[in-house]
Amino acid sequence: MVNFDQVTFEYIRRDEEGNVESINKALDDISLDIKEGDFVVVLGANGSGKSTFAKHINALLEPTEGIVTVSGYNTKEEDKLLQIRENAGMVFQNPDNQIVASVIEEDVAFGPENIGVPTEEMWKRVEHALEKTGMTAYREKSPNKLSGGQKQRVAIAGVLAMRPKCIILDEPTAMLDPVGRNEVISTVKELNKQEGITVILITHYMQEAVDADFCYVMNKGNVVMKGKPREIFAKVEELKQYKLDVPQVTELAYRLRKAGLDLPECVLSEDEFTEAIRRLKCR
């Protein structure tokens, strides 16, 4: 679905005369392959290059070196831009700055309008997208009257109305309260399960990675760890080195294990933890 082949991206800062002042490698020789239908989480602290990574999938940025392929299209091909963006929709961090229209349903229709979907078909898509994100009741409201979590769901509906194969979410929960965060993440998970849409979630909240099919950890433009969440979360020390915090239960279990208790190597949820403790008591 999404393929990165030795991709490097450089931000070049120039002084007033146009001489190169400094080169900042935001992506440094990244190669990876994301399978269709997967729920992939990319983790990384601030400045790890994860946003730059996201913008490459949507062809908002072009690699300095290497090749990015999205559902068969090379992102460097100018005339394929619309197809790429139709296939790989993107949700951004700030909910206010990505809603274009003053009425919810009109905003959801913005993408389909741009790619020239006929009106009748467009209504069907809008209705479906609103229903899937649970925003049907708000269709005629103004976005200013919604909470942050609801606005993000509208943004997701807007992407969904394009019938994408893949949705990239660039820190969609960073500006939300815990309730909004849950709303957004559970909506995305449902879309992945029910509609089979590939989800690439970029975040620094480790908790959101627990249910992922696959995880990548980024640091300073490199992919430094990859694997199933369980494999990654087991390496608490290494994650801390990349300024990431594991969920509290995982950390607690890790410390108890270190102190000599016989617990499994990686505990992801509170239920798992209580189960492990109970088993310990029985023995």
Added chain:
Amino acid sequence: MIRDITIGQYYPADSIIHRLDPRVKFTGTLALIVSLFLFDSFYGFLLCGGFVAAVIIMAKLPLKYVLKGMRPILFLLLFMMIFNLLLTPGEVLGSWWIFTVTKEGIRSALFMGLRLIFLVLGSSIMTYTTTPNKLTDAMERIFAPLKLIKVPVHEFSMMISIALRFIPILLEETDKIMKAQQARGADFENGNVFKRIKALIPLLVPLFVSAFRRAGDLAEAMEARCYHGGKGRTKLKPLKYAFRDAIAYIVLVGLIVGAVFIP
């Protein structure tokens, strides 16, 4: 204070005027303005008054609300009427100190006053009964021929609708910055005019910075959603004429004809 002005605000109601195609309402307002300046007799004003009153009733607008919208122009109205009254030469009816009142003066003051009132009434009825989105849609369609001479009509209407979407957000942000600066000792309320203008700098600078950042973000988000100008774009709610719109156009033609032929 900004929230008190009702001119340009949408008044939601379910009426035939609300349902009219926005293009009809836009051209209707233009027709009214043109006809106002065409005739020069009380019969013409009677016609216009009847027309405006009928539209207000059909639009189910409360009279109080409509009149409240006239308040901001009250000063301008009085100013204009007094000048017309005192400065028009003609048959003298009476004079006091340096002021003279003429027959023509009374006439022109009345006419100018009525013209201004109907002009504002007409255009505010349009905005009361049409959402800003529909209005920009209508303008895009009406001015579409200008695309031939490379006027970026679609871009302008996109700009207007985005501006309308962000007005409440920026107002809220202004409020937030103001409070933040006040918390740090900024004073927006005291001092003379120059001091107050100077006090606005710590408000405007962060506001502008944030507005530009928002603009950048929004442009990126629009691009990510396949926006590439007006070419090949379809609409969720395309404008379509109905039978009632044809009738409305006939009424408008009647108004213009009346304005031309009334003595």
